[in-house]
Amino acid sequence: MKVGVFKFSSCDGCQLAFFDLSEEILRLSEKLEILYFLEASSKNVYDSFDISFVEGSISTQEEIERIKSIRERSKVLVAIGACAVSGGIQSARNFENYEEVFKEVYKDLEMENVLRNAYPISRYVKVDFSLFGCPINSDALKEFLISTLLGKSPMEISYPVCLECKRKGNPCVVVLKNALCLGPITRAGCGALCPSFRRGCYGCYGPIDKPNIDGFEEKFGKIDEAIKVSFNAFNPTYRGVFYED
């Protein structure tokens, strides 16, 4: 199996899951060959891939061309992490005035190549599978790799964080301290990390397929405000204002 690991606009954090799995990848080296991974190797072959893993969102013209080229060479394309899946932290600018955001960081520079918004890769190419989280969990990556090698479908988690909390026996932070918690509408997979540290989930795995937004707003107030001020817009999906140009 020929594998490529690619990076777009991101923090490099999801690629670390591959380093975490070094022992497993070494053991599987006869079946799994990483041909392209700039952060890990100085020898890279950009040819064709059975699976390409893509970290990061699309935020420049050049990235649009590059993701299309990778898609053409890949049998299976997997989005890894919140940036690739839904735009990530840099997509918070999609909901602000771009000129103002820009001026906060750069004074007298023009960046023609940079897009006003940061987008999930699915806006430009077909994505075959998504690994969620900010960052992804290396166990989920391991499960994906092993399932693929065995020829079975990788596991998809569609239930909310609340289930993981109950399983762990966590006291509910909403009941306990009236904390703002996105757990009821957020995809599980992290092991209910934030509630285990006595704080509300901030939604880094993104929403479940049919989130009960009305129920959430009844309890916590307007979701848009909740996400804008208290959470970090890792997943623009919550806002229901998806790809507005």
Added chain:
Amino acid sequence: MRIKVDALTRVEGEGALDILLENGTVKSLKLIIYEPPRFIEGILKGKSYEVIPEITARICGICPIAYQISGVQAIENAFGLSVPGEIETIRRLIYYGEWIHSHALHVFFLHLPDFFKVSSIMDLAKVNAEYVKVGLEIKKAGSSIIQTIGGRTSHPVSICAGGFSHLPEDVSHLKAEIEKALDLCVYVAEKLKDLPFPEFELKDVLFASITDKDYPILKGDIQIGQDIVKLEEFEDYFKEYEVEYSTAKRCQYKGKTYLVGPLARFNNAYEKLSPIALELSNRIGLHPPLLNPYKSLLVRMVEMVDSLERALKVVKNYKKPDPTRIEVKPKAYTGYGISEAPRGMLYHSYTFDEEGKILKANIVPPTSQNQDIMEKALVHLIPNLNMDEETVKESCESMIRNFDPCISCATHFLKVSIKR
């Protein structure tokens, strides 16, 4: 002759190198950052102080704790809070975890392959399986510390202004793992001292690190050369400037080039190393002034020993602080925070309104500070190479890796030139 490295490898983030040579001398040299800007400071504006640890962590997946700690210290500074010593001790513990994890990643995965003339850790495993095994063990010890205190290695969730949202009752399971990693680290460092380090010395450079009670990591003012700069005065002395031949902003101190990171810390604070780390550095012949950037690999080993030894002490004496977090009341004020990310000083400043909303954010990551010295080192290096293009490329890339640049970090701050 024009030499281009289109994509730097085994570094964090996306960068390229463009060198123009004329009669064997460097006419121009550009370290090009094409990693797209992510506008983090712009995104922070208008949001609550509470999101600083979460949002700024996302600048870098490899050193998120550095961002979280510098960030919460800046918030506390603005609001006039002083965190109890027992909470600061746990902050040090999770920070040691990040140094161990990040340094192990750099030494064994990114840097060491250069000394064996192989392209990756996968190929290194074929020629020296022991180093790979040891590297993974040490890295895992760092990860375990972070996961215990913060939930996950990248973007942990417990660090907040005032302390921690929650902490475990007991951390004794970490003891055996840290002890083993400490032994392995000392053992391997003694072997690595015999690597073929090229002869090279950095010239005309000041070393900058924070003043801390121990070996610099958590907080302090800034020591640069013989000067001490107060944290609040950072922006008065450390100035960005632009040069004609490059599109990237740099940082200089009073018009002078300086270095941050392991080599700078070692030269400034060698005598503050933990006992085992100090003894180790003497045994492997490391003394200040250390000017060879290739030997930063050994300094990272010594710093991992320092972190492991100190982490072990905290774990042995661990008692969950009560409370884990002091009360936080916003004030309309400006605050500053600085700490030592694995790659060097990381500075944050924020101005808040009376509700704690962010009016202005400024972040200066280590890699943008090292940009100037990295280019200077390359300019000095190239005349000593024979002019075959592949050698120049490989040697330049390997020189850059000495500085462990994190381009993801630097990008939100550097001017960007997109070029492929």
